[in-house]
Amino acid sequence: xxxxxxxxxxxxxxxxxxxxxxxNVLKSSTIISERIVVVKLGGSxxxxxDTTIQDIVKLQSEGFYPIVVHGGGKIISDWMxxxxxxxxxxxxxxxxxxxxxxxxxxxxxGLVNKTLVSEVNSSGGQALGxxxxxxxxxxxxxxxxxxxxxxxxxxxxxxxxxxxIKNNIIPIISPVSIQIDQLGNLTDQMxxxxxxxxxxxxxxxxGAGKLVFMTDVEGVLDPYRRLISxxxxxxxxxxxxxxxxxxxxxxxxxxxxxxxxxxxxxxxxDGRISHSLLDYINGNKIGTKFE
Numbered sequence: 001x002x003x004x005x006x007x008x009x010x011x012x013x014x015x016x017x018x019x020x021x022x023x024n025v026l027k028s029s030t031i032i033s034e035r036i037v038v039v040k041l042g043g044s045x046x047x048x049x050d051t052t053i054q055d056i057v058k059l060q061s062e063g064f065y066p067i068v069v070h071g072g073g074k075i076i077s078d079w080m081x082x083x084x085x086x087x088x089x090x091x092x093x094x095x096x097x098x099x100x101x102x103x104x105x106x107x108x109x110g111l112v113n114k115t116l117v118s119e120v121n122s123s124g125g126q127a128l129g130x131x132x133x134x135x136x137x138x139x140x141x142x143x144x145x146x147x148x149x150x151x152x153x154x155x156x157x158x159x160x161x162x163x164x165i166k167n168n169i170i171p172i173i174s175p176v177s178i179q180i181d182q183l184g185n186l187t188d189q190m191x192x193x194x195x196x197x198x199x200x201x202x203x204x205x206x207g208a209g210k211l212v213f214m215t216d217v218e219g220v221l222d223p224y225r226r227l228i229s230x231x232x233x234x235x236x237x238x239x240x241x242x243x244x245x246x247x248x249x250x251x252x253x254x255x256x257x258x259x260x261x262x263x264x265x266x267x268x269x270d271g272r273i274s275h276s277l278l279d280y281i282n283g284n285k286i287g288t289k290f291e
Contacts, residue, residue: 032065032165032166033206033207033208033209034209034264035063035064035065035209036064036065036066036067036165036203036206036207036208036209036210037059037064037065037066037067037208037209037210037211037212037281038066038067038068038069038199038202038203038206038208038210038211038212038263039052039056039066039067039068039069039199039212039214039277040068040069040070040071040195040196040199040211040212040213040214040252040255041068041069041070041071041116041214041271042070042071042073042195042213042214042215042216042271050271050272051274051275051276051277052214052271052276052277053116053119053120053123054123054275055275055276055277055278055281056068056120056125056170056277057120057123057124057125057170058278059277059278059281060125060168060170061124064281065165066165066170067161067165067170067171067173067202067203067206067208068116068120068127068170068171068172068173069173069175069195069198069199069202070108070112070113070116070172070173070174070175070195071108071175071195071196072107072108072111072112072195075107075111075112076103076104076107076108079103079106079107080100080103083103085099085100085103087100088100090146090147094147095146095147095148096147096148096149096150096192097148097149098149100148100149100192101148101149101190101191101192104176104192105131105176105190108131108174108175108176109129109131109133109174109176112174113129113130113131113172113173113174114129116129116172117129117172120170120172125170126168126169126170127169127170127171127172128164128169128170128171128172129172129173129174130160130171130172130173130174131173131174131175131176131177132173132174132175132176132177132178132193132198133176133177133178133190134160135157135159135160136157136178136186137156137157137158137160137161137173137202138153138156138173138175138176138177138178138193138198138201138202139153139154139155139156139157139177139178139179139180139184139186140152140153140154140177140178140179140180140191140193141154141179141180142179142191149189149190149191149192150191150192150193151177151179151191151192151193152193152197153177153193153197153198153201154180154184155180155184156201156202156204156205158202158205158206161202161206162206173198173202175192175193175194175195175197175198176190176191176192176193177190177191177192177193177198178190178191179191194251196213196248196251196252196254196255197251197254197255199211199213199255200254200255200256200258200259200266201255203255203259203262203263203266204258204259204261204262204263205262207262207263208259208262208263208264209263209264209265210263210264210265210266210267210280210281211255211256211259211263211265211266211267212266212267212268212269212277212280212281213252213255213256213267213268213269214269214270214271214276214277215252215268215269215270215271216270216271216272217249217270218270218287219267219268219269219270219286219287219288220236220239220245220249220253220268220288221245222244223244227287227288228288229285229287229288229289230288230289230290230291231288231289231290231291232290232291233257233260233290236253236256236257236290237253237257239253240253240254249268252268253268253290256268256290257290260290260291265289265290265291266289266290267280267287267288267289267290268287268288269286269287269288270286270287273286
């Protein structure tokens with residue numbers, strides 16, 4: 001079977017029905033795209049009193065199609081400390097060698113991913129955990145060799161995601177990705193990819209109605225630490241260039257800005273507030289909205 005294509009010989013029973021269903025999903029993707037909500041969860045936003053999982057299940061019950069992308073950097077650091085793995089840095093940027101990547105894969109695609117899947121399922125939803133490697137969903141290249149096995153996404157294969165959401169299954173995606181060669185062919189090397197960037201690429205590819213980053217801050221803050229409720233793309237990039245925003249907020253802002261070409265609405269929302277995701281979807285002014 002060629003990558004990305006279905007062949008009747010791959011199914012031992014009812015092949016026509018499976019192919020018909022797959023084709024129907026692809027045809028209907030433009031119809032449902034405005035109700036697709038890509039939600040990026042950071043490990044720091046998920047705690048004892050967090051309601052984001054409940055909100056995601058509620059959105060699905062109301063006819064939305066959630067796609068969840070998660071990080072887990074703090075948990076990765078905790079596990080690296082537990083096993084005595086010493087992180088390496090070049091100019092402040094983490095270097096991912098094969099040992100570190102093995103930990104990233106185990107923690108993100110294993111512990112964190114399956115914890116989220118079990119939380120969705122126990123809350124009344126139906127979720128399926130994936131990594132970007134599965135189905136070649138996230139395909140990446142190494143652009144900064146000095147950082148090791150760290151990739152930048154070149155292509156998103158959205159077909160597996162479309163099939164899942166059409167069947168009312170919530171995809172929960174770890175950003176671990178598969179490397180492609182210079183010709184775009186899949187290799188067997190996995191890469192560490194920024195989860196914020198992954199969420200933005202997925203939202204843009206599926207043409208999501210909304211892209212929402214759930215964070216542990218109010219949203220984007222001005223130099224006086226006040227919430228900025230609305231930002232144009234130009235204003236947002238100006239905040240980065242002037243170093244008003246730094247660190248982990250930068251890839252979130254860049255993902256929001258880059259997604260606006262295909263995504264109707266992109267926002268950064270305070271996940272610490274009870275039911276903030278539902279409030280945002282329902283049109284309440286919360287967090288920072290990019291336009």
